[in-house]
Amino acid sequence: MxxxxxxxxxxxxxxxxxxxxxxxGNEKAQIICTVLLIFFMGVKIGKMDNIWNEIASMGxxxxxxxxxxxxxxxxxxxxxxxxxxxxxxxxxx
Amino acid sequence: xxxxxxxxxxxxMMYGLFGxxxxxxxxxxxxxxxxxxxxxxxxxxxxxxxxxxxxxIKEYHVKILMIPAGIIVGSFLGGVVCSFLTKTPxxxxxxxxxGLGWYSLSGVSIGNLAxxxxxxxxxxxxxxxxxxSFFTIPWIARHLNYYSCIAPAGATSEDTTLPMMIxxxxxxxxxxSVLNGVICSAMVPVLISFCYxxx
Numbered sequence: 001m002x003x004x005x006x007x008x009x010x011x012x013x014x015x016x017x018x019x020x021x022x023x024x025g026n027e028k029a030q031i032i033c034t035v036l037l038i039f040f041m042g043v044k045i046g047k048m049d050n051i052w053n054e055i056a057s058m059g060x061x062x063x064x065x066x067x068x069x070x071x072x073x074x075x076x077x078x079x080x081x082x083x084x085x086x087x088x089x090x091x092x093x
Numbered sequence: 094x095x096x097x098x099x100x101x102x103x104x105x106m107m108y109g110l111f112g113x114x115x116x117x118x119x120x121x122x123x124x125x126x127x128x129x130x131x132x133x134x135x136x137x138x139x140x141x142x143x144x145x146x147x148x149x150i151k152e153y154h155v156k157i158l159m160i161p162a163g164i165i166v167g168s169f170l171g172g173v174v175c176s177f178l179t180k181t182p183x184x185x186x187x188x189x190x191x192g193l194g195w196y197s198l199s200g201v202s203i204g205n206l207a208x209x210x211x212x213x214x215x216x217x218x219x220x221x222x223x224x225x226s227f228f229t230i231p232w233i234a235r236h237l238n239y240y241s242c243i244a245p246a247g248a249t250s251e252d253t254t255l256p257m258m259i260x261x262x263x264x265x266x267x268x269x270s271v272l273n274g275v276i277c278s279a280m281v282p283v284l285i286s287f288c289y290x291x292x
Contacts, residue, residue: 006130007271010137018138026135033132034256036121038101038227041253043122045220046109058214061179065218068178069171069190070226070245077163077244078237084156085240 098257099228129252136259136267143264150268160240160269161276164247165284168193172288184292185211191284192219193247193277194226194254199285206289223249230257239266246270248277 018026045051055062108118121128150157172190176183185207192199196219204212226245233242239262246254251274258270 002130004271004275007133007137007140010134011141012137014138014141015144016141018142020142023139023142026138030132030135030139030256030259033128033135034260035097035101037125037128037132037253037256038098039105040122040125040128042102042105042107043109043118044105045224046106046111047122048109054213054217058210058217061181062214062217062221064178065172065175065186065189065214066221066225068175069168070222070247072171072174073164073167073247074233074237074241074244076167077160078241080159080163081238081240084159085153 102224129255132256132259133271136255140264140268150265157269157272158276160243161273161280164193164244164273164277165191165280167244168247169284169288181211184289187288187292188285189215189218191281191288192222193281193284194219194222194245194249195247195278195281196220196223198281202282202285203289206285222247223253227254227257230254231261234261239263240269242266243270243273246274248274248281250274251278 108115168190169187172187173183175181175190176186179186181189185203188203188206189199189211192203192215196216199219200212200216203215222245226247226249229245230242233245242258242262243250243266246258250258250270255267255270255274258267262270
């Protein structure tokens, strides 16, 4: 929930006080934060104990448990948003 | 951006794998929450500058719940199919699939409930879901629609996969992505317990 609060503070500042000329700077700062977050995600994965051994022994079963539920979610959300939400149609992207 | 993201991920993994210990990097790796808060604050500014966006989201009303509902039902059904394919008990299989990408929580909870082997599968499959959804977002945004990018991300759509949403979708989808992540994260512990004990 903290994250929603932080975002709401940002929305308020962006809506009321943030100068238009700093828009590009804000976008660049977002890219820097994004790349750093991805890097640190990699650090965490790399430091996990036995991660490669576990992938080797339970890889296929784990793959199925990742792939099929993700695919079903994707299909269902795509169909629902295409039918019920205006900008869910491909042309409105 | 995908190239940059991939490069950052590989460099990060190499740093972790080789057991390097550079104090500021280790410190930041343990405190990525703060970096995420900074990013969310900046995203909030972008959302706030986009006038008329909040009105549009209000227009959707309860339809916003369709995305988390689709993700939960889709994952649950996927878990049922996987249970049959891998001859796993349905209660365990659906519980694993209902981790919705939250690998740390689902790995630990399913490990406690169903044993270490299923805990490892829950951990790995949800970790794969997080990583793969991260890199499929650009493709989904291009070929399906922006909302569908939220589907594979599941509970991670409010944090780990959010940077890709920001780059490849629009402000409206980012707001929905955060809301979806909050709802899915709240539902994961409930779903795991429900699937394991009731089914």
